[in-house]
Amino acid sequence: MPEEFRLAIDNELLEISRLCAECEEFLERRGVAPAAIYAANLALEEMITNIVKYGYDDMARHKIQTALRVDGGMVTIVLEDDGHAFDPLAAPPPDVRQPLENRPIGGLGIHLARKMAESMEYRRAQDRNILTINIRANQSPASAGGSHGNEN
């Protein structure tokens, strides 16, 4: 069985840096390429920021679960939260060709994280959002983003 790293954080933005640092350490120890660590970091930051900011309809404390493993040349991240149903993969990509003046500030995070990952899969089960993110462990900047040009 591949070693798995698991951490649950509160739904607070301040928790994200700590989570990213611990995930990075785990991936470095397992010899994952820097470009893949970057992609993992980005996926965690962007997707969890999104959950914390927009996922909840109350002010209560919630737990967001992260599980991370490296297996068969693939880094797999599974994020689970009990926020309202939200499929980040259904969000339309931002128009990055717009001139600067016309660009809304924001909206890029999910797009960046998807482009840097090999694949992502969302499902809703037992009132939880479950997002699985796959990133090639040996990816280099040139080869990063299996989903380049493929929004599905």
Place this chain on the structure above:
Amino acid sequence: MQISSTKRDDTTIVNIDGRLDSGTAAAAEKQLLDLVAGGAHRLVLNCAGLEYVSSAGLRVLLALAKRVGGVQGRLALAAPAAQVREIFDIAGFADILPVFATVEAAL
């Protein structure tokens, strides 16, 4: 994240080092906009020491670009590492801001 700057002729070279993410974006934005407010209208952002940038970091750079545009200044990005360059490319930054391989080329 650390920001330092040096002046060369009428251009301010700004070194931005470390991580530009949701945790550091607010502090970085304040420091960069303060530079513009202080009269630095021609800026080269030296990204050689920039280890990581996320969408929160890109928002800072967009805010800086808009502010510099508002004073008819110039902003160029220089020397990003391959992974940071890739983020700039995916975000379409190359269409809106000049990106150079070196600081010298950006001057």
